Amino acid sequence: MSAARDKLAAERISVIGLGLIGGSIVRGLRAAGYTGPIQAGVADAAEAKRAVELGLVDRAETDTAKAVAGATLVVVAVPIGAMGAVFAELAGAIAPGAVVTDTGSTKLSVIENARAGMGPGIGHYVPGHPIAGTERSGLDAGFAQLFDGRRVILTPTPETDADALSRVEALWSVLGARVSEMDAAHHDEVLAATSHLPHVLAFTLVDTLARMAERTEIFEYAAGGFTDFTRIASSNPELWSDIVTANHDAILPVLERYIGDLEAVRTAIASGERATLAATFGRAKDARDGLAAERG
Amino acid sequence: MSAARDKLAAERISVIGLGLIGGSIVRGLRAAGYTGPIQAGVADAAEAKRAVELGLVDRAETDTAKAVAGATLVVVAVPIGAMGAVFAELAGAIAPGAVVTDTGSTKLSVIENARAGMGPGIGHYVPGHPIAGTERSGLDAGFAQLFDGRRVILTPTPETDADALSRVEALWSVLGARVSEMDAAHHDEVLAATSHLPHVLAFTLVDTLARMAERTEIFEYAAGGFTDFTRIASSNPELWSDIVTANHDAILPVLERYIGDLEAVRTAIASGERATLAATFGRAKDARDGLAAERG
Ligand SMILES: NC(=O)c1ccc[n+]([C@@H]2O[C@H](COP(=O)([O-])OP(=O)(O)OC[C@H]3O[C@@H](n4cnc5c(N)ncnc54)[C@H](OP(=O)(O)O)[C@@H]3O)[C@@H](O)[C@H]2O)c1
Ligand SMILES: NC(=O)c1ccc[n+]([C@@H]2O[C@H](COP(=O)([O-])OP(=O)(O)OC[C@H]3O[C@@H](n4cnc5c(N)ncnc54)[C@H](OP(=O)(O)O)[C@@H]3O)[C@@H](O)[C@H]2O)c1
Numbered sequence: 001m002s003a004a005r006d007k008l009a010a011e012r013i014s015v016i017g018l019g020l021i022g023g024s025i026v027r028g029l030r031a032a033g034y035t036g037p038i039q040a041g042v043a044d045a046a047e048a049k050r051a052v053e054l055g056l057v058d059r060a061e062t063d064t065a066k067a068v069a070g071a072t073l074v075v076v077a078v079p080i081g082a083m084g085a086v087f088a089e090l091a092g093a094i095a096p097g098a099v100v101t102d103t104g105s106t107k108l109s110v111i112e113n114a115r116a117g118m119g120p121g122i123g124h125y126v127p128g129h130p131i132a133g134t135e136r137s138g139l140d141a142g143f144a145q146l147f148d149g150r151r152v153i154l155t156p157t158p159e160t161d162a163d164a165l166s167r168v169e170a171l172w173s174v175l176g177a178r179v180s181e182m183d184a185a186h187h188d189e190v191l192a193a194t195s196h197l198p199h200v201l202a203f204t205l206v207d208t209l210a211r212m213a214e215r216t217e218i219f220e221y222a223a224g225g226f227t228d229f230t231r232i233a234s235s236n237p238e239l240w241s242d243i244v245t246a247n248h249d250a251i252l253p254v255l256e257r258y259i260g261d262l263e264a265v266r267t268a269i270a271s272g273e274r275a276t277l278a279a280t281f282g283r284a285k286d287a288r289d290g291l292a293a294e295r296g
Numbered sequence: 297m298s299a300a301r302d303k304l305a306a307e308r309i310s311v312i313g314l315g316l317i318g319g320s321i322v323r324g325l326r327a328a329g330y331t332g333p334i335q336a337g338v339a340d341a342a343e344a345k346r347a348v349e350l351g352l353v354d355r356a357e358t359d360t361a362k363a364v365a366g367a368t369l370v371v372v373a374v375p376i377g378a379m380g381a382v383f384a385e386l387a388g389a390i391a392p393g394a395v396v397t398d399t400g401s402t403k404l405s406v407i408e409n410a411r412a413g414m415g416p417g418i419g420h421y422v423p424g425h426p427i428a429g430t431e432r433s434g435l436d437a438g439f440a441q442l443f444d445g446r447r448v449i450l451t452p453t454p455e456t457d458a459d460a461l462s463r464v465e466a467l468w469s470v471l472g473a474r475v476s477e478m479d480a481a482h483h484d485e486v487l488a489a490t491s492h493l494p495h496v497l498a499f500t501l502v503d504t505l506a507r508m509a510e511r512t513e514i515f516e517y518a519a520g521g522f523t524d525f526t527r528i529a530s531s532n533p534e535l536w537s538d539i540v541t542a543n544h545d546a547i548l549p550v551l552e553r554y555i556g557d558l559e560a561v562r563t564a565i566a567s568g569e570r571a572t573l574a575a576t577f578g579r580a581k582d583a584r585d586g587l588a589a590e591r592g
Contacts, residue, residue: 131519151517193505194518198525200561201497203580208550208557209489210583219587221447222490223427225531228524229494233584235521237577245570254504255562259555261504265496266551274541281533284499287506288529291515 004170008034011167014071016041016064016086018051020133021103022077023142026056028175031144041067041086047139056139065093073167076102081242083110087117094121099164101126101171105191107155107184109246123161126168127184128154129191130177135234148176155184185250192250197258199240200251202233300466304330307463310367312337312360312382314347316429317399318373319438322352324471327440337363337382343435352435361389369463372398377538379406383413390417395460397422397467401487403451403480405542419457422464423480424450425487426473431530444472451480481546488546493554495536496547498529 013029015022018040026038040057041064042048048060061067064086068074074094078086083104090100100118104110107127114125132150134141152172156165169179182190209218222230244251268276309325311318314336322334336353337360338344344356357363360382364370370390374382379400386396396414400406403423410421428446430437448468452461465475478486505514518526540547564572 131517133519133521135521150519153517190510190513190517193508193510193514194522198501198522200565201501201558202525203577204558204561205494205497205554206580206584207576208554210579212489212550212553214486214489215583217486218489219583221427221449221486222587223429223446225429225431225528226490226494227587228527229498230584230587231524232521233577233580235577235581237574237581240577241570241574244565244573245568248565248568252562252566254508255558255565257508258501258504259558259562262497262500262551262555262558265500266548266555269496269540269544269551270548272541272544274537277540278533278537280503281499281529281531281536283506284502284529285531285533287511287515288502288526291518291523291526 004173005033007167007170008174009036011073011171012037012039012071013073013075014039014041014068015057015075015077016067017076017078017082018042018047018056018060018139018142019077020137020141020146021130022075023056023139024144024146025075025077025103025142025175027142027144028147030056032174032176034174039067039069039071051139064089068094068098070095072098073171074098074100075171076100076104079236079239079242080104080106080109080246081238084113084116087113089117091117091119097124099124099126099167101128101168103128103130105129105195105243106247107187111155111157111184122157123159124164126154126156126160126164128152128168128172129187130172132177135231137236137239145176147172150177152177152179153182153187154179155182155187157184188247188250189254192247193254196244196247196251197254199232199235200244200255201258202230203237203240206230206233300469301329303463303466304470305332307369307467308333308335308367309369309371309467310335310337310364311353311371311373312363313372313374313378314338314343314352314356314435314438315373316433316437316442317426318371319352319435320440320442321371321373321399321438321471323438323440324443326352328470328472330470335363335365335367347435360385364389364391364394366391368394369467370394370396371467372396372400375532375535375538376400376402376405376542377534380409380412383409385413387413387415393420395420395422395463397424397464399424399426401425401491401539402543403483407451407453407480418453419455420460422450422452422456422460424448424464424468425483426468428473431527433532433535441472443468446473448473448475449478449483450475451478451483453480484543484546485550488543489550492540492543492547493550495528495531496540496551497554498526499533499536502526502529
């Protein structure tokens with residue numbers, strides 16, 4: 001941790017996108033004792049002013065080129081749908097040798113955006129994804145401890161430079177995260193199952209119920225189980241339609257498998273096969289209890 | 297509340313089934329200052345001994361007839377699948393005029409069990425359902441505050457006696473719950489949507505993922521959103537296969553509607569209709585945010 005801290009102390013950091021993730025990164029850096037300059041790229045001028053006034057960053061710019069000027073480590077934390085534009089703007093603007101990483105929830109699509117934007121500089125790009133978040137969005141949603149004890153997956157490309165990789169690892173380890181590496185395609189499959197599919201299911205369920213005649217009563221009698229189950233349906237719909245669109249290749253097979261399994265459960269319910277239901281529910285409880293036990 | 301407390305003080309209470317719900321009722325009664333006798337019916341002798349040793353009840357019996365002897369208010373809190381047997385045992389055993397209520401998650405099926413068991417005494421039966429619970433089961437899962445500020449739905453039958461109804465209302469209001477009334481069939485429809493369907497979806501999802509080759513990795517990289525989303529999949533599989541089997545008439549239409557909506561979302565993902573996804577997710581977020589706001 002101390003080696004990581006020393007390594008990070010040498011960087012001049014720029015964060016593009018100060019929402020839940022970017023806002024948590026800058027808060028976390030200060031909380032971890034990083035005293036170097038933090039500059040940021042934001043979408044609008046009022047937000048730029050506010051971020052500086054709140055003391056979250058030293059400088060905030062609405063122009064990406066200005067936001068990264070002089071930076072040695074650039075973290076791109078904008079919605080998946082904005083990655084292409086940001087990487088294009090980075091192209092001529094970053095200092096030679098500067099390392100670029102991102103926090104996007106999908107990896108193949110952002111790697112494609114980075115290749116298009118960075119061209120021969122792609123070796124200095126390290127694709128990343130913190131497995132941490134909440135259903136909230138925007139500058140005020142961020143908090144310094146978001147990444148504490150959480151996992152960050154880095155998905156280096158064949159070109160990724162070893163020094164760039166270790167500098168990005170240092171960033172996350174200073175923020176308290178546990179870093180691991182994975183193939184980008186495999187990341188997208190795993191996350192399709194554990195994160196993207198659950199979001200699709202929760203959004204769809206709440207919408208199904210909201211369009212029913214008994215809508216008001218349904219929500220009035222919803223209790224704790226429903227509240228937890230549907231929390232992720234409060235997530236940013238624009239961000240999530242980007243994610244689902246970008247990762248459709250990995251989401252579709254697991255969604256189709258799920259629909260097939262749900263059809264089988266429907267059939268079991270319709271034909272009163274209580275034993276089939278008990279077996280399915282029992283396997284699920286065992287797996288879910290195992291997950292809880294692992295977390296301690 | 298004080299009137300309810302006075303009314304309840306006159307009762308001699310028997311709780312059949314000391315699991316999460318029954319165990320919370322007896323703890324809640326003591327916490328609320330009810331000092332009258334509490335007797336209980338439990339499934340096995342060791343549990344009977346333990347419940348008395350823990351000071352939760354004054355007397356516990358494995359024989360339902362003995363458990364209700366002398367009681368003026370009987371609360372049946374056994375799994376849906378055990379309701380029929382318990383109501384049959386109650387028949388000749390309860391004192392004349394004793395009021396019987398239940399806590400079952402489905403109402404039409406339990407009313408049928410009660411009619412079969414209680415025959416002409418059905419006017420003294422008040423169907424009930426506390427909209428409160430957790431994913432845990434058994435005697436140790438219960439806690440005194442479970443019903444505090446939560447809703448309880450009573451679904452009186454045409455025969456339900458007004459005095460019986462007000463005595464059951466008194467029980468729940470002493471436990472801190474807000475009581476409302478609803479038609480039993482309507483209760484089963486509303487709960488199918490807000491509780492039974494979410495449980496089916498969560499159990500099925502965890503089982504789908506648990507049967508995938510990447511199972512270990514999937515659960516390893518599951519984060520907070522997934523943990524909340526699947527918490528209800530840790531619920532008791534036997535209890536829930538009973539509930540789903542008993543309420544299949546109300547669950548099937550809303551499950552089918554959901555599968556249809558999910559198919560539409562699948563099509564939108566497959567054909568890259570980002571705007572359709574954003575609209576669906578956006579409606580869901582609005583509805584879900586409204587729910588959170590209402591809860592304060
Ligand atoms: N939310 C999660 O749980 C989570 C978890 C892990 C990873 N991620 C990933 O992290 C990234 C950020 O997500 P988030 O949750 O932080 O979203 P967020 O709270 O909506 O923040 C995104 C921020 O980026 C800004 N932005 C958009 N376009 C920009 C541009 N061209 N230049 C500069 N700023 C721009 C937005 O500003 P405006 O609002 O003014 O447009 C907003 O402040 C996404 O790629 C997401 O997939 C999210
Ligand atoms: N869980 C929830 O969130 C929730 C919420 C609202 C309503 N409910 C309803 O409340 C009822 C109880 O649920 P719960 O969550 O409390 O379940 P639970 O924790 O599994 O408790 C049920 C208890 O009933 C006992 N039992 C079974 N058959 C019995 C019999 N013939 N005589 C006496 N005791 C018997 C069980 O003993 P053994 O374990 O030894 O068999 C167990 O202690 C169910 O009808 C359920 O639908 C549940």
